[in-house]
Structures are given as structure tokens and as C-alpha cells.
Amino acid sequence: MLPYSAEFEAEVLATAGSPDKAARDEAAEMLGQPTMVHKLVTTGYRTLQLCHYFTAGEDEVKCWTFRKGTKAPACAGIIHGDFERGFICAEVMKYEDLDRLETETEVKNEGLYLQKGRDYEVLDGDIIYFKFNVTAKATKIDKNAAAK
DSSP, X not given: OOOOOHHHHHHHHHHHSSOOHHHHHHHHHHHTSOOOHHHHXXXXXXXXXXXXXXXXXXXXXXXXXXXXXXXXXHHHHXXXXXXXXXXXXXXXXEHHHHHHHOSHHHHHHTTOOEEEOTTOBOOTTEEEEEEEOOOSOOOHHHHHHHHO
């Protein structure tokens, strides 16, 4: 159980004038109590066993939420159903490795950029490039075969 007051949190947000964490914390301190939003979100994610993986392109980075224990094809399906249906492999690197080595090229040079198959359980903080190929719509037979 995590006690909090929705009314107080609404007042904190109104006082802060911004959803920015620093502004919320300052407003909550001014009102005399700490804000519980961060703890509420973190506890909710932990209780629901939710994690994040990232995809990145030249112009954007996106964060995707998934349940712990989810396999790579299902995580690809979070982006689009065709990604799951035509899943070939996932090219994966850890955020910690990219942060430490600073470039994707250096991660590859260290042998830490890995190709993973259908059985790979995506981990919190993975950065993934999905390879897939969809040539035709799936039929009922294809869907049943894929379920086996």
C-alpha cells in the first residue's frame, strides 16, 4: 500500500506550473510535504513487472514499455504487429555499454552488439534494432503454425 493524496499532487502540479520533476519537488517542499508521484510510478512499474527497451534512428529515440520476461518477437510487436509476424532477429546492445563506450561502433568493436533470436528475453535498458520481413498477409494456418 502506498498512501498519497491526489488532491495534494494536483495542488503541487498547479503550484509548480510545470510537470518538470525539479519544479514539482520545489513546489511540494513549499507546500510542506514531499511529492509521491515518482515513488508511485516506480512502485507501480515494479509491482506490474514493467521494463523499458529503446529503439533509435537518425532523428529520434523511442522508449517502449514491456512486461519482464517478454521475448523479442513480442516486444517487436509492441511497435507494430508486422514486426512480430515477420520477426527475423533483434540486434541488441545494452544502454550501459553504449554509455560507457560512447558510440555504437565502439560497442560493436568490443563485441557487445549481439544478434538475438526468437527465444531472447528482452532486458530492461536494451537498445534494439529489429530485423523483420513481411511479404504477405498471414493466413489462419500461418497463425496456428506460429503458435506451436
